[in-house]
Amino acid sequence: MIAQLRVDDRLIHGQVALVWTKELDTPGIVVANDNAASNEMVQMTLKMATPTGKKLLIRSVDDAIKVFNNPKGKGMRMFALTNNVTDALKIAQNVSDIDGINVANVGRFADKSEGETHQVGSTLMLSDKELAALKELTKLDIPVFQQVVPSNPKSSIASMLKNK
Amino acid sequence: MNKILIASHGHLASGVQSSLEILTGMGNKVTVIDAYVDDHDYVPDIKKFIDELDGQTGIIFTDLFGGSVNQKVMLEVADHENVFVITGTNLPIVLSVVLEGEEITKAKLEELIAASQVQLVEEPKDDTDLSDDSFLE
Incomplete structure (x- = not known):
């Protein structure tokens, strides 16, 4: 079962490795990312970021869905x-056992040349396509929230998306 | 929650606090002293931290063994067996102590310090990829 599905453009980094794996008590971390699954350098950096004692699996999104449904x-x-x-969104639509989706950090450091972006809260900067996907995500029967670190309050994404 | 003070020459202490806040949202869990950035006498701040412990365990991080900040801390800590002083402070050890849920003991501190050393970064030798099955075991 997925204790938390986190959307974070830095994938495994300090906040995730140090704080969240402890908070969520999850022995296994699955990075679902097509680029990482095919890029050995990215895999190396993700392995370095994985806390001691935690298992890491790096898979394409489609292969990760198979793991979650195993x-x-x-x-x-x-x-x-x-x-x-x-x-x-693709994972949420294809996996039944997800406790919650945390849309934490997205797009703040992305290339801004590809058209207009939409700011949602202080840590989400979304393209048209990403904004549409986020709206779809909130229609599913899974809690969708934003909580960058556990000491922050959980903010509902649905309420952050009002008027967007 | 363990009570923590970070004291440094210049802005290292508040810099560590800033990193701590970004990484964990727990920057407000530490007290900091940036010594010598102005004419402020920081010794009373060390005293205040120790007094407010009221006998509870406290941890003081300093930047440099033998440096003046460390010296002033050692003078104030004398006879307070409830206070641990750690020097040569780096971000990993502060994070480990802040994130440690249990009350700190000397043995625990030694363990955390051993796991927080500066290190030369090399590519991990263990490059084995887990199969789905071994991951799910």
């Missing part, structure tokens, strides 16, 4: 990461 993983608390909302 009956062997039913009792295992997994921490799933994508770096964009579109990938998270």
